[in-house]
Amino acid sequence: MPVFATAGAKIHIGGELAAQSADFAVADFSGVTWTEIMEVESLGSFGDTAQEVPFESLGYSRTRRMKGLRSAGTMEIVCGMDYADAGQLAAIAAEKTDKEYAFKITFDDAPTGGTPSERYFVAQVGAVTEQLDTANNVMKLNISLWVNSNIVRVAAAEPAV
Template sequence: MTIYATAGSKLYIGGVLAQQSADFVLADFSGETWVQINELENLGTLGDTSAEINFTSLSDKRTKRLKGARAAEPMQVIMGIDYADAGQQAVIAAEKEIHDYAFKVEFDDAPAGGTPSERYFIAKVASAYEAYDEANSVMKLNAALWVNSNVVRVDAAAP
């Protein structure tokens, strides 16, 4: 078993990418021009949760649980503010738009000479706000990504 640190992970924003009724596949992201979002401190969480549907049977006197629609919690991304960073500027611009954007996460888990794991998805940038905190803190840009698709997983691969 091998585990990896989050350190070294990268986040990228692409262009507008419309929702679709079928799950996304890797090829759906092949034409993207990616801009790295720098000074990441926290990538938050990424993944789906099914809504709970309850049904109580009178004869069984038992509540049964079913899985409903799937949705992802907002991905809370925290960055150290860098006014000159093109990725941060793209996030701020995307927050002002109504569209979904392509995103890519790249992990620092590549085997020697191989390629790293990646995650692809679309999301709306729901918020982009600054946090200043206390004197001995770095000013931060916080963004919430409303994930609106499945997450396409690409595992690390040996050469």
């Protein structure tokens, strides 16, 4: 698969879906009803990073490093504020709870007649803030997603023959 632009990517919020100790699989997201979050300008980043666990070994005279807990980070979404958008309203409502929600990102990379690649994960909506800036700017809604699961990657696929 060649590289592709972020343009055309879409993010959706689903219903409540609690994090679990085992990694999620795509089947764990079946049956979720999705609502697109519209007017997205930036999706930010996400993905696992292990915490460093240093150990200072006297016998080796060297600091040894091991991997500890993993974190998929905080995804910072920036949207043009739309008071009527169902996806933005769902994110605002989700921020008011302590629940975790299913999220899906769909990329615009489908081969002709095929299906696009997707990413699935579970997150808490940690913050929803309004960014007002100066006169010649669009009012923005910033949504911080605290990702609490692995990122399930689904590759783009050629059409079935």
